[in-house]
Amino acid sequence: MRVAVLGGGVIGVTTAYELMKAGIDVTVFEAGPTVATEASAANASLVTPGHAVVWNAPQAPFRYASTLFKPKAPVGFNPSVFVRSIPWVTSFLRNSTSRRSSAATTAITRLALSSAHQLKDLLDETGFDIDAADRGVLYWHNSEKDLANEQHHCDFLVSEGIDAEIIDGDALLALEPAFGRSETPPVGALHVRDDFTGDCRLLTEKLAESIEAADNGHITLDTTVSKVEVGDGGIAVIAPSKTELFDNVVVCLGAATGTFLNLHNVRIPIAPVKGYSITATVTDQAMLPTIGGVDFAEFCAITPLGDRLRVTAVARFEGYDTSYAPSNFETHRRVADSVFPGLVDWDSPLNEWAGLRPMSSDGKPTIDAVPGTSGLWVNAGHGYLGWTLSMASADIITRKMLGRDLPRGTEAFAYRW
Numbered sequence: 096m097r098v099a100v101l102g103g104g105v106i107g108v109t110t111a112y113e114l115m116k117a118g119i120d121v122t123v124f125e126a127g128p129t130v131a132t133e134a135s136a137a138n139a140s141l142v143t144p145g146h147a148v149v150w151n152a153p154q155a156p157f158r159y160a161s162t163l164f165k166p167k168a169p170v171g172f173n174p175s176v177f178v179r180s181i182p183w184v185t186s187f188l189r190n191s192t193s194r195r196s197s198a199a200t201t202a203i204t205r206l207a208l209s210s211a212h213q214l215k216d217l218l219d220e221t222g223f224d225i226d227a228a229d230r231g232v233l234y235w236h237n238s239e240k241d242l243a244n245e246q247h248h249c250d251f252l253v254s255e256g257i258d259a260e261i262i263d264g265d266a267l268l269a270l271e272p273a274f275g276r277s278e279t280p281p282v283g284a285l286h287v288r289d290d291f292t293g294d295c296r297l298l299t300e301k302l303a304e305s306i307e308a309a310d311n312g313h314i315t316l317d318t319t320v321s322k323v324e325v326g327d328g329g330i331a332v333i334a335p336s337k338t339e340l341f342d343n344v345v346v347c348l349g350a351a352t353g354t355f356l357n358l359h360n361v362r363i364p365i366a367p368v369k370g371y372s373i374t375a376t377v378t379d380q381a382m383l384p385t386i387g388g389v390d391f392a393e394f395c396a397i398t399p400l401g402d403r404l405r406v407t408a409v410a411r412f413e414g415y416d417t418s419y420a421p422s423n424f425e426t427h428r429r430v431a432d433s434v435f436p437g438l439v440d441w442d443s444p445l446n447e448w449a450g451l452r453p454m455s456s457d458g459k460p461t462i463d464a465v466p467g468t469s470g471l472w473v474n475a476g477h478g479y480l481g482w483t484l485s486m487a488s489a490d491i492i493t494r495k496m497l498g499r500d501l502p503r504g505t506e507a508f509a510y511r512w
Contacts, residue, residue: 096120098496099332099341101320101355103130105299105485107347110474112302113489115312117497122313122339123306124320124332131299133417134349134481137372137448138295139396139407141232141387142214142483145252145259145287147207149199149458150478151191169394169426173413180412183366186456199458202507204255207480209502210487211289217486218293221305225297226401231258232290233271233388235281241391242283249285258288273384278433284388292387292398295482322358323471330470345472345492350415350451352475361465362512365476367415367451371423372407374400375431376443384435395430404439406431410452410479419449454478462491463510472496473510 096119100111103125114121127133158170165171177184190199218227236242245261252259263283268274274281306312324331329340348355350367377383380402387398395408406427424447431439455461455476465471474492477484491508494501 096343097122097329097341098343098345099124099339100345100347101332102347102349103127103299103303103314103316104133104135104347104349104481105131105295106349106474106477106481106488107345108299108302108306109485109489110345110347110492111306111312113493114496115306115309117493118311119496120311121306122315122341123303124315124318124334126317126319128317129300130303130314130316131296134450134452135295135299136450137374137405137446138370138450138482139372139479140292140294140398140400140405140482141290141389141396142211142293143232143287143290143480144204144207144211144257144483145232145285145290146234146389147200147203147480147483148248149196149203150454151187151199151458152196153191153193155191156188167425168411169408170410171412173411176412176414179414180366183364183456186364190457195457199507201255202504203459203480203484204252204257205504206487206508207483208255208257208289210484211291213486213490215291221301223298223301225293225301226403227291227293228385228387228399229291230386231286231288232292233267233284233286233386234391235267235274235284235388237279237281237392239282245285252287260286262286271384271386273382273435276382276436278436292400294400325469325471341470343470343472343496345474347474349475349481350453352453352473356465356473359468359471361468361471363461363473363476364456364512365453366412366456368454368478369409369411369413369417369449369451370407370479371409371419371427371447371449372405373424373427374403374405374446374448376440377402377404377438378440379438382435382438390430390434393426393430395426397431397434404431406439415451417449417451419447423449452479453481460484460488460508461510461512462488462505462508464495466510
């Protein structure tokens, strides 16, 4: 069996790696000069079964409507993009009932926990150094009310077998002394010990190297696939400079997946959600926190990666534009200087980045064969959880393609559009 994987991000490369390990001849097609050039390049670097929550919720319409005309709101819509996104928004609202939201979050959480375990097993097996840290992830709060409200989510996590607890300010400071320098120390946090941190780009690159080194693995760079065509002899992958025939094609194009599949009369409602990060040098390694986490009041993630610090913020629906300006990183600087004063060397290169999270309208990825189109598969729509869900998603595609038994709950991610 020959399989083409379209897309060289973490979803595409983990998919190809699992297929390759199963003995399948696999080729990754990537439009960029290397793998992990887009959403996998500089994301928050958090693997988070403890925060695998869909954005669909009964209160979502009110939350996002209030941001429409606030261009600096950390989460929300650009008004002009909102108008163009009405079909996606309609589907999003339809899936924002309490029952659907709860079911989706449960399914995603279980997939995330399985994926995190598989990723840890992979790191143990390969010895890959991806600047991983395994002391859990912290979700800190600046008000007692918000911390108390987190208890419900913590109870849910524990019921799902996830190692999590609410800790107060003193326990937080004992666990992560770097908070002792905060301008306003958090009152406490949710500490999820099953969560961890690591550089998504590094893992994607190392897996790509493993694929290239195998007899049945190939990475084709600088190649934009314009379309695929199903014929009697298989499914043709058509690029400007070549056409190759495969038995199966898996579309893993992130935020571009919906647009690509629309060309083939296949509907998957995926919207690009823009985020920004910096990856900064620190002034003193002794001041660097050892646990990554999220400032919930600011929707801002702060993650130590070896001797670097990544700060990620903003989730806005602004179309497919990945450009950025200095003003897009004001939140990053303000939060980093407030939580860990004096840590970031702002005079050194900040490695600014903007990328697009592929957000499906019901909050769940689609990991399945496309009905009615022989040989065409999709693994996309993971939203902000691509890094977290990558290994389990790749495992599902591989099992389905080979007709193997599937993990319980896999039906939640079937093609449903």
